[in-house]
Amino acid sequence: QIAVSYLPELDGGGMTFGQQYLGVIREKLGRVGHVFEFCAGPGFIGFSLLANGLCDRLTLADVNPKAIDAVKHTIRENHLEDRVSVYQSDCLDQIPATEKWDLIVSNPPHWDGTDDEYKASIRLVDPGWVIHKRFYRDVQKFMNPGASIIFQESAHATKADDFAPMIKENGLDLVDVFAVTSVAANRKRGAPSWLAKKVRDLAHRTMLPVEKLLMVPGVEKALKDND
Numbered sequence: 186q187i188a189v190s191y192l193p194e195l196d197g198g199g200m201t202f203g204q205q206y207l208g209v210i211r212e213k214l215g216r217v218g219h220v221f222e223f224c225a226g227p228g229f230i231g232f233s234l235l236a237n238g239l240c241d242r243l244t245l246a247d248v249n250p251k252a253i254d255a256v257k258h259t260i261r262e263n264h265l266e267d268r269v270s271v272y273q274s275d276c277l278d279q280i281p282a283t284e285k286w287d288l289i290v291s292n293p294p295h296w297d298g299t300d301d302e303y304k305a306s307i308r309l310v311d312p313g314w315v316i317h318k319r320f321y322r323d324v325q326k327f328m329n330p331g332a333s334i335i336f337q338e339s340a341h342a343t344k345a346d347d348f349a350p351m352i353k354e355n356g357l358d359l360v361d362v363f364a365v366t367s368v369a370a371n372r373k374r375g376a377p378s379w380l381a382k383k384v385r386d387l388a389h390r391t392m393l394p395v396e397k398l399l400m401v402p403g404v405e406k407a408l409k410d411n412d
Contacts, residue, residue: 187259188262189229191226195226195251196226196227196229199227199229199230203229203233203337204229204230204233206234206335207234207237210335213361215239216238216239217287217288218287219243219287220239220287221244221246221284221288221327222244223290224291225291227252228243230292231243231244231245231290232269234290235265235269243268243269243270244284246271246272246273246280247274248307253271276316276319276323277320277324277327284327285329286328288333288335289332289335290335290336290337291337292336293320293338294310294316295311295338295342296311297312297314297342297347298311300312314348321348321351321357340364
């Protein structure tokens with residue numbers, strides 16, 4: 186069991202739809218050595234993979250210092266210092282070159298908005314896809330041979346064509362695109378910004394954290410405010 190410490194405003198969906206990673210990793214990869222969670226927030230995805238025996242080691246990174254404090258609290262409370270490391274990093278800029286990963290996961294900001302929208306909601310908005318572009322530009326040097334990247338993007342906001350060019354131009358292969366739910370509705374290009382905002386807000390209001398969540402069978406994640 187791993188009790189994950191977090192503040193409600195830090196959760197971008199890792200507590201809810203981010204848990205679909207468990208089935209995906211079991212089916213497509215099985216157990217891996219070292220997992221990295223990018224834009225980790227409180228680390229719901231990474232800690233779930235670790236708690237369920239799907240990785241041996243875990244590294245997490247986020248730009249938000251409150252998220253880093255929450256992850257550090259989780260590490261201390263669960264005595265995970267020998268298996269988990271965390272970095273406060275603007276994209277991958279502050280991560281040491283000694284880090285090497287077998288699997289990279291993330292539920293990154295997945296709405297293309299303005300700079301002002303990003304400042305108001307760094308969990309959700311990636312203006313001009315600059316965060317994604319920087320990630321794909323820099324990630325190869327951290328990947329072990331045969332490593333995989335699996336990002337969970339919102340079908341309400343994106344389609345594979347948004348990211349395929351930046352993946353290809355950085356020497357990576359787009360191997361597969363798959364849906365893990367039965368609902369997939371891509372936002373129409375050219376839709377009014379007010380409509381896109383309403384869809385975005387609705388999608389995340391329906392996935393607010395609850396006071397206690399049984400993340401996976403037999404593993405209860407206690408909620409704790411960040412110290």
